[in-house]
Amino acid sequence: MTDRGILIVLSGPSGAGKGTICAALRQQMPNLVYSVSMTTRAPRVGEEEGVSYFFRDKEEFKRLIEEDAFLEYAQVYDNYYGTPKQHVMDLLSEGKSVILEIDIQGAMQVKERFSEAVFIYIVPPSLDILSNRLRDRGTDAAEVIDKRLSKASSELALAHRYDYIVVNDVLPDAVEKVASILRAEACKIKRNKEKIQYIYKQYAK
Amino acid sequence: MTDRGILIVLSGPSGAGKGTICAALRQQMPNLVYSVSMTTRAPRVGEEEGVSYFFRDKEEFKRLIEEDAFLEYAQVYDNYYGTPKQHVMDLLSEGKSVILEIDIQGAMQVKERFSEAVFIYIVPPSLDILSNRLRDRGTDAAEVIDKRLSKASSELALAHRYDYIVVNDVLPDAVEKVASILRAEACKIKRNKEKIQYIYKQYAK
Numbered sequence: 574m575t576d577r578g579i580l581i582v583l584s585g586p587s588g589a590g591k592g593t594i595c596a597a598l599r600q601q602m603p604n605l606v607y608s609v610s611m612t613t614r615a616p617r618v619g620e621e622e623g624v625s626y627f628f629r630d631k632e633e634f635k636r637l638i639e640e641d642a643f644l645e646y647a648q649v650y651d652n653y654y655g656t657p658k659q660h661v662m663d664l665l666s667e668g669k670s671v672i673l674e675i676d677i678q679g680a681m682q683v684k685e686r687f688s689e690a691v692f693i694y695i696v697p698p699s700l701d702i703l704s705n706r707l708r709d710r711g712t713d714a715a716e717v718i719d720k721r722l723s724k725a726s727s728e729l730a731l732a733h734r735y736d737y738i739v740v741n742d743v744l745p746d747a748v749e750k751v752a753s754i755l756r757a758e759a760c761k762i763k764r765n766k767e768k769i770q771y772i773y774k775q776y777a778k
Numbered sequence: 779m780t781d782r783g784i785l786i787v788l789s790g791p792s793g794a795g796k797g798t799i800c801a802a803l804r805q806q807m808p809n810l811v812y813s814v815s816m817t818t819r820a821p822r823v824g825e826e827e828g829v830s831y832f833f834r835d836k837e838e839f840k841r842l843i844e845e846d847a848f849l850e851y852a853q854v855y856d857n858y859y860g861t862p863k864q865h866v867m868d869l870l871s872e873g874k875s876v877i878l879e880i881d882i883q884g885a886m887q888v889k890e891r892f893s894e895a896v897f898i899y900i901v902p903p904s905l906d907i908l909s910n911r912l913r914d915r916g917t918d919a920a921e922v923i924d925k926r927l928s929k930a931s932s933e934l935a936l937a938h939r940y941d942y943i944v945v946n947d948v949l950p951d952a953v954e955k956v957a958s959i960l961r962a963e964a965c966k967i968k969r970n971k972e973k974i975q976y977i978y979k980q981y982a983k
Contacts, residue, residue: 693965694967696977698977699977699980700980701980726978729974729977729978730978732967732974733967733974735967736966736967737962737965737966737967738965738967738970738973738974739965740973740977749961750961750962750965752958753957753958753959753961753962753965754958754961754962754965756954756955756958756959756962757942757955757958757959757961757962757963758962760898760942760943760944760955760958760959761941761942762899762937762938762940762941762942762943765943768943768945769934769937769938769943772901772903772904772934772945773931773934773935775904775905775906
């Protein structure tokens with residue numbers, strides 16, 4: 574009576590706090606599986622094949638793109654990054670729920686290829702707060718931050734293509750909301766056909 | 779930026795534990811409003827108009843049925859019971875979420891009249907457990923229990939018309955699942971159009 578796992582797409586503008594929410598969820602829901610991405614960039618010290626990333630050369634990556642083997646992929650400067658479809662599908666078939674933490678463009682690609690996924694949009698409560706967060710991170714130059722902010726603004730227009738929106742104002746609240754969404758989705762009738770069938774048979778005895 | 783409240787229909791066979799779950803939710807989510815039913819039966823000692831029930835005579839109740847003023851209603855022996863539509867709609871407009879604890883037949887009536895409601899099916903883990911619970915309650919005769927059991931079996935076939943199913947195996951787990959569904963539903967994109975619009979305007983500044 575194992576129903577299929579759920580693919581959860583956690584997405585939102587850079588600085589929304591996706592990564593922090595994911596890290597907190599990892600603690601709270603140890604059964605969630607985090608998808609491993611594929612990349613053409615070289616492994617860094619300490620990175621492990623199949624754990625940090627699946628490392629492949631560009632030729633192989635491009636061949637896989639041709640074969641439609643990715644749920645989503647992107648070229649970032651000189652390298653490719655993507656989510657291998659088969660890897661995720663295998664986990665879902667085993668009844669495991671998989672979480673993907675990706676940007677808006679990636680999420681829109683997943684939407685086209687696997688619309689049954691659950692799409693959660695993480696949004697900072699205001700542009701000012703997003704701006705402060707990006708500055709506080711101290712990893713981006715001022716002009717990069719400006720680009721991210723204007724991108725965040727245009728990307729919010731895509732929120733209607735998602736299933737849920739979680740405003741990341743107070744972190745524990747946002748984490749609790751995402752966890753609630755996962756628990757609720759697991760109760761959806763459409764995800765429990767086998768369980769209902771099982772109970773029904775018991776009842777019909 | 780107040781979005782509309784959510785109408786939650788908590789339903790399931792007699793003995794599934796709807797009432798117990800509702801009572802626990804009341805503690806956990808004090809902002810939830812419990813719909814007040816209308817009835818033609820006489821008030822019992824201690825019952826208050828507008829709190830326990832709206833008490834009306836049969837003539838008035840029948841007139842309201844004619845006017846399609848109920849989300850659902852039923853005749854039980856010589857009396858009528860129903861959920862007044864306007865009362866619930868007013869609460870929802872104020873942004874309050876309302877919970878209805880009703881039987882399957884009632885839920886199916888609400889589904890026809892207000893399909894935007896969230897329908898949760900509470901189901902006991904097995905017929906044996908349901909049977910034990912009904913016996914332990916000690917309120918029904920053996921033949922009434924048999925009738926309830928066979929009704930529960932046929933009603934499970936209607937589960938596919940619901941949004942969620944919650945197996946009431948361990949009570950605190952079931953309560954947590956229902957609470958999660960409410961929190962998740964509040965994050966649905968379709969219920970946050972105004973909030974998204976508000977954030978969007980901030981961003982567009």
